[in-house]
Amino acid sequence: MLGFSRSQFIAFLIMVALIVVCPFVLYPVFLMRVLCAALFACAFNLMIGYVGLLSFGHAAYFGMGSYVTAWTMKHWHLDAFLAIGLGGLTGAALGLVLGYLAIRRSGIYFAMITLALAQMVYFFCLEAPFTGGEDGIQQVPRGRMLGFLDLSNDMTMYWVVAAIFIGGFLTIHRIIHSPFGQVLKGIRENEPRATSLGYRTDDYKLIAFVLSCAITGIAGGTKALVFGIATLTDVHYSTSGEVVLITLLGGLGTVFGPAMGALIVTAMENYLAQAGAWVTVIQGAIFMVCVLAFRRGVIGEIANWRKLTL
Amino acid sequence: MxxxxxxxxxxxxxxxxxxxxxxxxxxxxxxxxxxxxxxxxxxxxxxxxxxxxxxxxxxxxxxxxxxxxxxxxxxxxxxxxxxxxxLVRSFQISAVFPHLTALENVRLALQRARGASFDFWRSESTLKVYDDRARALLNDVGLSGQEETIVVNLSYGLKRALEIATTLALExxxxxxxxxxxxxxxxxxxxxxxxxxxxxxxxxxxxxxxxxxxxxxxxxxxxxxxxxxxxxxxxxxxxxxxxxxxxxxxxxxxx
Structure with a gap:
């Protein structure tokens, strides 16, 4: 169903059920934060899990998406749909340029180049006038979605974010299970062989990168709208690091891992907020335990234990 | 000369x-x-x-x-x-896609005939048209019955045979x-x-x-x-x- 395996379809239903039920139990704004982080991590997972490239600068696309959505909402009073769409386009356009420069390398070199390019984006955002520098873009109005959904209501906003997340999630799933996705898997498995079959592998990797960045930009734009703010944190390398943590913790290369990881990490940040700087220490400790004891991540371990594909 | x-x-x-x-x-x-x-x-x-x-x-x-x-x-x-x-080559170390099935391995070569397959929005089932040809090729090299086997589990000899089947798929x-x-x-x-x-x-x-x-x-x-x-x-x-x-x-x- 929907191209899912049986176990994946059941997991998908559970996830959708949780998305529907949770806002009646938990604080919707917290849940929206989880969903934005989850979409971001799913997009990141497309690169690391299915192309085998670790992008260490995904905050650049997240942050630029966030700035563009915030700016166009605040100054042009666009429809939220358009503003988030522009955020996605910004991510894609930036991904095309930076990806073009980085894609010819792999492994640690790819990670370092993407990190370096993302740092350049960070300094651009620090200096450029439209980002508001240290202040960021604040008091961004949520406006309306498609002209009729008033997003100032938290619940309405929540359903929109939920729809964006599920839409993005299914899009990524489709990309992985498309003819294009088959070639991507081939490249991940054995790139020289894919080349010898006549595939220009760089082109495939670049398109996957642009798609990942587009969805990342959408996640960033949605986040800006939810919190009414776009700041330097969004483009900071710690955000790039956090998405790596989320994906590894949830289960790299699994379909549901990134969402699970986003839930765990965001919950920690939220509920351990009183602990202040200790959150980082706890996160670091959990990360070490994860790498040492359960490398497949939460979902990856469950899948391995129950012999399922998740 | x-x-x-x-x-x-x-x-x-x-x-x-x-x-x-x-x-x-x-x-x-x-x-x-x-x-x-x-x-x-x-x-x-x-x-x-x-x-x-x-x-x-x-x-x-x-x-x-x-x-x-x-x-x-x-x-x-x-x-x-x-x-x-x-002009298609094989490699000294067996060049297969280890975590895909034998059928998917051959299909990746057949799929090349579609030209640049950048269609990320289409379903995988579009590729089913190649299944018969892929099965025939696998059969040709003595791999019938192994279509759904994840290639990493095949013996070395069979991997080499699969590699030839994949190369042949490009004709x-x-x-x-x-x-x-x-x-x-x-x-x-x-x-x-x-x-x-x-x-x-x-x-x-x-x-x-x-x-x-x-x-x-x-x-x-x-x-x-x-x-x-x-x-x-x-x-x-x-x-x-x-x-x-x-x-x-x-x-x-x-x-």
Missing amino acids: AANDRSDIILETQGLTREFSGFVAVDGVDLRVKTGQIHALIGPNGAGKTTCFNLLTSFLEPTRGTIRFKGRDITGMKPAMVARLG PEMMLLDEPTAGMAHGDVDRIVELIRRIRKGRTILMVEHNLSVVEGLCDTITVLTRGRVLAEGDYAEVSKNPEVIAAYLGSEHA
């Missing part, structure tokens, strides 16, 4: 040279492969056979020299382009096989030899091979390389009588 025998040359190199920071791996090789033949490239370890393959398929760029395939200069072309022209005019029987048990060797004999129809094969009994029974022309240079060329009978070749390569085995 008379100009009139050029028409039946499918692959030709002139002065093909590759240097690695001072070390000359391939040194002025003039190679001519005739259409429809099985041509072997033999020589002791480090003779430059694999480097030659990498040069012919553009995985490496030559320092000097030219490569012509079907009369067209392909020197410096992108490796994917060379493959599309019909290449010319195949370059890098040690197709290396590291194989006897039964597997015979099967691969049989397979190569069957697939040669309508194509040209250039192969690197260490196993001389394989070369003897299979190949029409043999080129012997040592230290990056062509030492001798001819059929098995000629080459195996060449005193230089015996000294350099066959000596120990024909003592």
Whole structure:
């Protein structure tokens, strides 16, 4: 169903059920934060899990998406749909340029180049006038979605974010299970062989990168709208690091891992907020335990234990 | 060399040279492969056979020299382009996609016929049209019944067979096989030899091979390389009588 395996379809239903039920139990704004982080991590997972490239600068696309959505909402009073769409386009356009420069390398070199390019984006955002520098873009109005959904209501906003997340999630799933996705898997498995079959592998990797960045930009734009703010944190390398943590913790290369990881990490940040700087220490400790004891991540371990594909 | 025998040359190199920071791996090789033949490239370890393959398929760029395939200069072309022209290679270590099924492996090659398949919005089921052809190819190389097996679980011999099936799926005019029987048990060797004999129809094969009994029974022309240079060329009978070749390569085995 929907191209899912049986176990994946059941997991998908559970996830959708949780998305529907949770806002009646938990604080919707917290849940929206989880969903934005989850979409971001799913997009990141497309690169690391299915192309085998670790992008260490995904905050650049997240942050630029966030700035563009915030700016166009605040100054042009666009429809939220358009503003988030522009955020996605910004991510894609930036991904095309930076990806073009980085894609010819792999492994640690790819990670370092993407990190370096993302740092350049960070300094651009620090200096450029439209980002508001240290202040960021604040008091961004949520406006309306498609002209009729008033997003100032938290619940309405929540359903929109939920729809964006599920839409993005299914899009990524489709990309992985498309003819294009088959070639991507081939490249991940054995790139020289894919080349010898006549595939220009760089082109495939670049398109996957642009798609990942587009969805990342959408996640960033949605986040800006939810919190009414776009700041330097969004483009900071710690955000790039956090998405790596989320994906590894949830289960790299699994379909549901990134969402699970986003839930765990965001919950920690939220509920351990009183602990202040200790959150980082706890996160670091959990990360070490994860790498040492359960490398497949939460979902990856469950899948391995129950012999399922998740 | 008379100009009139050029028409039946499918692959030709002139002065093909590759240097690695001072070390000359391939040194002025003039190679001519005739259409429809099985041509072997033999020589002791480090003779430059694999480097030659990498040069012919553009995985490496030559320092000097030219490569012509079907009369067209392909020197410096992108490796994917060379493959599309019909010159497809295999690798010394078995080149499969280990965590995909055997069927998916072959399908990845068949899928190439769709052109650049960048359609990320379409369902995988679009690829079902290739399943029958993929099954037939797997059957051809003795892999029927293994379609859904994840390739990493196949035996070494079967992986090599799968690799040939994948290469055949592209219907290449010319195949370059890098040690197709290396590291194989006897039964597997015979099967691969049989397979190569069957697939040669309508194509040209250039192969690197260490196993001389394989070369003897299979190949029409043999080129012997040592230290990056062509030492001798001819059929098995000629080459195996060449005193230089015996000294350099066959000596120990024909003592």
